[in-house]
Amino acid sequence: MKMFKRVAICAVFLSGSTTASAVDFNVEVINLTNGLWYTPFLIAAHPEGTSLFTTGQPASASLQAMAEGGDISFLVTDLEAIGATIAEDPAGGFLAPAMSANADLNTDGTSNVLLSVVSMLLPTNDAFAGLNAIIIPTEPGTYIYNIPAYDSGTEANDEIINGGMAPGVPGIPGDPGGLGGTGGTGAAMADANTNVHIHRNTLGDLDPDAGRSDLNSTVHRWLNPVVRVVVTVNEMVAP
Amino acid sequence: MRVRYQGATRFLSIAVASLFLAACGSGSNIPPAAPLPPPPPPPPTASFDVTVTNLTNAQPLSPIAVIAHLSGYDLFTVGSSVTVGFEDMAEGGDNMALLAEADADADSRDTGTGMAPIGPAGSETVTLTVFDSARPGLLISVGTMLVNTNDAFTGLDGAAIESMAVGDVLSFRTVAYDAGTEADTEQAIHIPGPAGGGEGFNADRDDQADLVTMHSGIVSQDDGFATSDLTEQHRFDNPTAMVRIVRTQ
Structure with a gap:
């Protein structure tokens, strides 16, 4: 964890390059929350002009499957179709509060210059954490991104834990921490904003x-x- | 005249030498003291003003703890347990034990404390000074409790300041963390601040996990937490404080 101590604050917005460049890097995800769990993370490097979601736009069916049920397989299929560099489920299942996991990626020989990370928060209806298509830094060093919770806008936040995980099925798929309850009557109707937006947090009782x-x-x-x-870009070894 | 003068001089010299030898003869063989070398100039130092501003509505911040250190010292890390001294600050607002721990650490270079709690909208500045030779790898950490909570704190975890020149400014907006050492009961008996007046430090570690995480916020009695003694006024959102570092020397 000492890697946080000396941070090269990112200069990702300065790079306008569109040329492919090989980057060998590690991506660590840290669950910062006190009581939320994460479904298997999807970490992907993908080409310029592509993204997994856009705030203010409706979620794709693949994103909806991830946000409502933690199923990243449809997003993986989409990403494979555009030649993305993919790391699936670095935690080997749920990621508990305060825990971390990491994966190595190498974009050698690709045009994958953007990085996205997504995972669903449990127990929620359709909240997900997202790092949205940032430019992968090429300068060796450690880069930190603190990311918010989004609402996919596809499901009412009724806060009822009933196992519902398929897209369009109401309810929360599960509660890995086991601190939730039962018998709730429903906390909220459909979202006022049915596009992807910053999540307004849960109510609970x-x-x-x-x-x-x-x-x-x-x-x-x-x-x-x-x-x-935490993105750690490694020194490239000369061929 | 000239010769006689010289002879007189020689005689005087011998006489003086004899006196000197006589004076030393009865004592030790300590040679005459050499003249003292000029005192060396004091080693150059670097000073940093660290100002914490409270951005919350109704959460006073406990007297701030400020530590200049190298990478071997760690104030707190998300996903790790805190020290007993840190727990004392995060649960009770008392930073004495925390600063004693820091002072005893081989990688600590200077520490300082605020003189009083910082009320909402208030601020306080603490100045730290280190030898210039200690600047490579130098970090600054800050810790302070949100006192109308069980164990919420905000702060800075090792901001790199080695490349700051005199006059440079670094500014951070810091978030609220949960020390992970006390359950968030929101009950007055567990809250040391003015909204509670209850117990501060308790060695029991009864939070969900004994690990630092982000804080999930105050629920309050106004939002259905019947046993909470906190009101909607005590809620907060991030960021909770601003930390401004200025190198002044």
């Missing part, structure tokens, strides 16, 4: 058997940022 929500308001809320992404 303190009644484990009834009330408006199955979430616990002292456990399942968060303040942004919710994930820290």
Whole structure:
């Protein structure tokens, strides 16, 4: 964790280059929250002009499957079709609060100059953490990105833990931390903004058997940022 | 005249030498003291003003702890447990033990404390000074409790300041963390600040996991947390403080 100590603050917005460049790098994801868990992360380097989501635009069906059920397989199929460099599920399952996981990527021989990271927060209806198509730094060093929670805009935030995970099915797929309740009557109707937007946080309540929500308001809320992404760009070895 | 004068001089010289030998004869063989060398100039130092401003609505910040250090010292890290001294600050607002721990650390270079809590919208400046030779790899960390909470704190975890020239300014907006050492009961008996007046430090570690995370915020009695003694006024969002570092020398 000492890698946080000396940070080269990123200069990613300065690079306007469109040429392909090989980068050998590591991506670490850290769950910053006190009580939320993450479904398997998808980490991908992909070509310029592509992205997994755009705020203010409707979510794709593939993004919806990730945000509502933690299923990254459709996004992986989409990314493979554009030749992306992909790392799936570096944590080997759920990522608990305060825990971290990492994966190595190498874009040698590709035109994958952008980096995206997505994962669903549990227990929520359709909240996800997203690093959205940042330019991968090429200068060796450590780069830190603190990222917020988005709402995919595709499902009402009813906060009812019922196992519902398929796209379009209401409810929350599961509660890995086991601190939620049952018997909630439903915290919210459909989102006012049905495009991808910054999540407005959960409500929860303190009644484990009834009330408006199955979430616990002292456990399942968060303040942004919710994930820290640490990109470490390695020195390239001369051929 | 000339010769006699010389003879007189020689005689005087011998007489003086004899006196000198006589004076030393009865004592030790300590040679006469050499003249003192001029005192060396003091080694150059670098000074940093660290100003913390409270950005919250109703969360006073406990007296700030400020530490200049190298990479071997760590104030806090998300995903790791804190020290007992840190727990004392995060649960009770008292930074004495924390600063004693830092002072005892081989990689600490200077420490300082605020003189009083910093109220909402208030600020305080603490000045740290290190030898210029200690600047390579120098970091600054800051810690302070949000006192109307169980164990929320904000601060800076090792900001790199080695490349700051005199007059340079670094500014950070810091977020609220949960020390992970005390359950977030929001009850007055567990809150040392003015909204509680209750217990500060308690060695029990009864949070969900004994690890630093981001803080999830205050729920409050106004939002259905019936046993909470905090009101909607005590809620906060990020960022919670601003830390401004100026190199002054």
